[in-house]
Amino acid sequence: xxxFDHLIVAPIVIPxxxxxxxxxxxxxxRRLGAALSLAGCVAGLLxxxxxxxTASDDAIRVYAIGxxxxxxxxxxxxxxxxxxxxxxxxxLGTIVMAHAVITAADRKGWHFHPLFQFQLxxxxxxxxxxxxxxxxxxxxxxxxASYGLMLHGQGAARLKAGVAxxxxxxxxxxxxxxxxxxxxxLTGTLNMADMGxxxxxxxxxxxxxxxxxxxxxxxxFALKAALVPLHLWLPRTYAATMPVVAALFAIMTxxxxxxxxxxxxxxxxxxxxxxxxxxSPWLAPAAIVTALLGFGGVLSxxxxxxSAAFAVLGSTGSLLLVLAAWTPAATAAALFYLINAxxxxxxxxxxxxxxxxxxxxxxxxxxxxxxxxxxxxxGLLYLATCIAAIGxxxxxxxxxxxxxxxxxxxxxxxxxxxATILGTxxxxxxxxxxxxxxxxxxxxxxxxGLVSAERxxxxxxxxxAALGAIVLLTVFAGPVSDWTAATARQVFAADRYxxxxxxxxxxx
Amino acid sequence: xxxxxxxxxxxxxxxxxxxxxxxxxxxxxxxxxLTLLSYAVNLFLFAVGRLTVDRPPLYAKGVADYADPLPQxxxxxxxxxxxxxxxxxxxxxxxxxxxxxxxQVDGIADEEAES
Numbered sequence: 001x002x003x004f005d006h007l008i009v010a011p012i013v014i015p016x017x018x019x020x021x022x023x024x025x026x027x028x029x030r031r032l033g034a035a036l037s038l039a040g041c042v043a044g045l046l047x048x049x050x051x052x053x054t055a056s057d058d059a060i061r062v063y064a065i066g067x068x069x070x071x072x073x074x075x076x077x078x079x080x081x082x083x084x085x086x087x088x089x090x091x092l093g094t095i096v097m098a099h100a101v102i103t104a105a106d107r108k109g110w111h112f113h114p115l116f117q118f119q120l121x122x123x124x125x126x127x128x129x130x131x132x133x134x135x136x137x138x139x140x141x142x143x144x145a146s147y148g149l150m151l152h153g154q155g156a157a158r159l160k161a162g163v164a165x166x167x168x169x170x171x172x173x174x175x176x177x178x179x180x181x182x183x184x185x186l187t188g189t190l191n192m193a194d195m196g197x198x199x200x201x202x203x204x205x206x207x208x209x210x211x212x213x214x215x216x217x218x219x220x221f222a223l224k225a226a227l228v229p230l231h232l233w234l235p236r237t238y239a240a241t242m243p244v245v246a247a248l249f250a251i252m253t254x255x256x257x258x259x260x261x262x263x264x265x266x267x268x269x270x271x272x273x274x275x276x277x278x279x280s281p282w283l284a285p286a287a288i289v290t291a292l293l294g295f296g297g298v299l300s301x302x303x304x305x306x307s308a309a310f311a312v313l314g315s316t317g318s319l320l321l322v323l324a325a326w327t328p329a330a331t332a333a334a335l336f337y338l339i340n341a342x343x344x345x346x347x348x349x350x351x352x353x354x355x356x357x358x359x360x361x362x363x364x365x366x367x368x369x370x371x372x373x374x375x376x377x378x379g380l381l382y383l384a385t386c387i388a389a390i391g392x393x394x395x396x397x398x399x400x401x402x403x404x405x406x407x408x409x410x411x412x413x414x415x416x417x418x419a420t421i422l423g424t425x426x427x428x429x430x431x432x433x434x435x436x437x438x439x440x441x442x443x444x445x446x447x448x449g450l451v452s453a454e455r456x457x458x459x460x461x462x463x464x465a466a467l468g469a470i471v472l473l474t475v476f477a478g479p480v481s482d483w484t485a486a487t488a489r490q491v492f493a494a495d496r497y498x499x500x501x502x503x504x505x506x507x508x
Numbered sequence: 509x510x511x512x513x514x515x516x517x518x519x520x521x522x523x524x525x526x527x528x529x530x531x532x533x534x535x536x537x538x539x540x541x542l543t544l545l546s547y548a549v550n551l552f553l554f555a556v557g558r559l560t561v562d563r564p565p566l567y568a569k570g571v572a573d574y575a576d577p578l579p580q581x582x583x584x585x586x587x588x589x590x591x592x593x594x595x596x597x598x599x600x601x602x603x604x605x606x607x608x609x610x611x612q613v614d615g616i617a618d619e620e621a622e623s
Contacts, residue, residue, distance in 0.1 A: 171530060184582070
């Protein structure tokens with residue numbers, strides 16, 4: 001085993017070390033601590049890109065922690081899916097961290113940097129782990145960090161929303177544990193690959209229990225992904241927290257989606273008898289309602305943050321709708337759209353933050369404002385971000401939606417899927433057109449001058465960088481969609497994953 | 509009455525109480541509800557390794573049947589995590605009560621003065 005093989009743990013180790021160092025340094029030297037934290041994000045991004053390049057040879061790499069082989073020890077598994085999610089999370093983390101440092105959002109309370117790094121640690125760990133209980137632990141790590149981040153800066157409204165957010169997620173964790181317990185009781189293993197094999201060999205009397213466990217697990221992932229009717233926590237939380245934190249949270253709903261893509265084909269896949277594709281009948285209807293409600297919320301939102309939160313909800317709904325077909329083609333399209341939706345959702349929050357900083361007492365309310373500094377630049381950024389978020393040409397959201405429509409041509413529910421995706425796009429266009437024209441076009445009649453200190457343009461950097469990533473995704477849509485297609489094929493070849501994990505000689 | 513029935517009904521009663529309390533409007537009751545729920549989950553996880561009496565978990569000379577040690581490790585992890593979570597939710601509930609002057613979960617103060 002060479003040193004390069006150990007790179008798989010880097011996305012977990014780097015944030016852990018950075019968090020501790022930032023915590024110590026921040027006490028005395030704030031600037032140095034912030035710089036270290038940002039450097040940690042960049043280092044994580046570099047490691048993730050290196051892993052992405054490594055994973056592009058289609059091999060599934062297994063890293064046995066402590067040299068304990070699967071299924072007895074905990075393994076980290078690097079395949080195309082986890083590598084892509086790692087890069088996405090690290091890229092988003094770096095952009096958001098840069099924005100927090102530039103706008104001094106990290107100074108509004110204590111311990112922003114350590115919490116942020118632990119959030120990245122939890123995200124990266126969830127993407128890498130091959131063990132279901134370990135997935136629970138990493139979920140908890142990222143949730144605990146997110147509680148701290150969500151309350152960063154404080155305020156009564158934020159605390160109230162925070163209580164609801166924490167309570168909902170604690171109940172979700174309890175359900176996760178029940179599902180894990182059921183699966184362990186049935187199969188006697190927690191390793192996902194091993195579990196898939198054993199579920200297929202269950203005696204017929206246990207099929208019902210396996211179905212219940214599968215549905216409970218999906219319910220937990222749907223809670224994280226904010227699927228209707230488990231979505232109620234999201235708009236309130238995202239609208240009450242700081243926009244820069246909400247931008248990072250744009251990837252949190254995608255963790256739920258990732259967990260479904262990882263667990264369902266592997267543990268509840270085609271070969272697993274009675275438990276095969278157990279979440280499918282529930283997923284599509286819920287996703288349709290989520291998409292409608294999300295983009296409907298964009299239309300009815302009263303603030304930029306609220307409409308951005310609903311846009312995140314709607315994009316998750318449309319991508320789960322396509323995913324629910326559980327075919328490689330649909331998964332490939334959904335993965336492409338997932339990358340776009342994450343970046344666009346984060347960019348929406350960052351632009352909302354930039355607008356809020358300039359509009360003084362008007363905050364993020366969607367009302368006409370007197371002219372503010374940098375109105376044209378912010379307006380253009382908002383326009384481009386909305387185009388990406390709704391999926392209009394020329395940006396990658398359009399390509400993603402096109403891929404999703406093409407992938408579901410032969411699906412049995414094709415009319416419903418197409419009607420939902422196209423209909424919600426129209427609703428989204430109207431919603432964003434309304435908010436954009438109210439804020440950036442309509443002059444306020446009369447009205448007092450703005451109480452706004454923000455004059456510099458430095459804070460436009462991070463939203464522009466997020467937008468730049470979306471433009472790059474558009475330009476390189478060909479290679480990226482080839483990559484997601486290969487990823488989907490790898491995800492659906494569950495036997496290769498099982499073979500790689502269970503016969504691994506790695507880590508010794 | 510068998511051991512299985514006793515454990516199952518205990519879990520059921522805890523879950524029922526936990527769900528009822530978590531749905532209440534005041535944060536203190538919700539925190540208690542979450543605690544009851546986590547007790548139930550811990551008991552459930554413990555029972556997942558099958559209910560056995562007087563069996564060694566790892567190794568003992570001349571013993572053929574063992575208790576499953578893994579659920580015990582899982583329960584330990586779950587207890588630690590839920591303990592931290594409960595502490596956090598207590599602090600959060602207290603803080604939110606002090607900041608907003610109301611311990612309603614949805615943040616709307618009681619209009620009518622309740623006892």
